[in-house]
Amino acid sequence: VQSAIVVHGGAGAIEPAREEACRAGCRAAAASGWQVLKAGGTARAAAVAAVRTLEENPEFNAGLGACLTRTGSVELDAAVMCGQRFSLGAVGAVVGVESGILLADAILEDGEHIFLCGEGAVAFAREKGLTLCPPDALITPRARNRLRKWMEKREARMSEPPPESVTPDGDSLDRGTVGAVAVDAQGHYAAATSTGGMVGKRPGRVGDTPLIGCGTYADDRAGGAASATGHGEQIARVLLCRTAVDYIAGGMTAAAAARASLDVLRNRTSASAGIILVDREGRLGHHRTTKTMPWASVVDDKVEDGV
Ligand code: ASP
Secondary structure (H helix, E strand, O other), rough: OEEEEEEEEEOOOOOOOHHHHHHHHHHHHHHHHHHHHOOOOOHHHHHHHHHHHHHHHOOOOOOOOOOOOOOOOOOOOEEEEEOOOEEEEEEEOOEEEOOOOHHHHHHHHHHOOOOHHHHHHHHHHHHOOOOOOOOOOOOOOOHHHHHHHHHHHHHHOOOOOOOOOOOHHHHOOOOEEEEEEOOOOOOOOOEEEEEOOOOOOOOOOOOOOOOOOOEEEEEOOOOOOEEEEHHHHHHHHHHHHHHHHHHOOOOHHHHHHHHHHHHHHHHHHHOOOEEEEEEEOOEEEEEEEOOOOEEEEEOOOOOEEEE
16 A cells, blocks of 8 residues: 545635635645655554644644633544554543643553543543643634624524524535544554534533544554544434444545545434545545535645645
8 A cells, every 4th residue: 555645624615715725725735744654654654643733723623723612612622543453542621721632642642541522532642741721822813703703693693583403404514623534654544623613602512523434534454544623413323433443444435435424414313414434445535415615635755735
């Protein structure tokens, strides 16, 4: 298998004015992961490096620029999984830690547990010497704006007759969760995903991102890895990433598995979403049923991107 990496910057409907910034952010992230692979690094290290690059970029809903809960706080979810031994690390609803993905990676490295949330996760981060930050350090003006808009819409909704559907329209949300999947020269697969979740979520809510098989999954034996983005409550119902990797195990290409898994999501929950994949041959796949999902990939030093 040849090494390869693909990243996404969240399914949704970004305004045309932000398109180029998001694509450029994805290209930079894919390139940072590719540098790791090229230097002989692992798929895990590459995926984590790419996701960290996107967390540092305030355009995306992860790390700096993460979206806000309805009480105005940032709570991070993140996960990383290696397909070789099913090793994984995940965090949910973490406040006051600079990087969700570095914390998830430290949990994977430590190996005792697979999932830490809330205060215990912060204590673990402190113990491991990860960078802590004041609770509001990751809040950007754009994130504040998005919460304000969410609140205005919610008020408008509340003064209307009861809604027919409680499923938020996938396209109406400008999301920006980030993820990366990679395969390295040893043929090992990894997936990493990081997010602030959904704007206006309840404090304490954890989405699909850190739930293994839902927002993140990798399996060397299947020969695939996946990272998903979209409405977490719906993605989790169909274990979207595990579903996609199962399709790869069954012989589908990454591109076909991306489509087939999003069909399952649509048929079972009527939700739209986005997913990136790498398959047995190291082929990359990306697909979305939302209006946009910025992505970028690198294979053989060749960068591709889109939205
Ligand atoms: N899947 C994320 C969540 O529900 C949101 C997103 O992908 O934008 O937490």
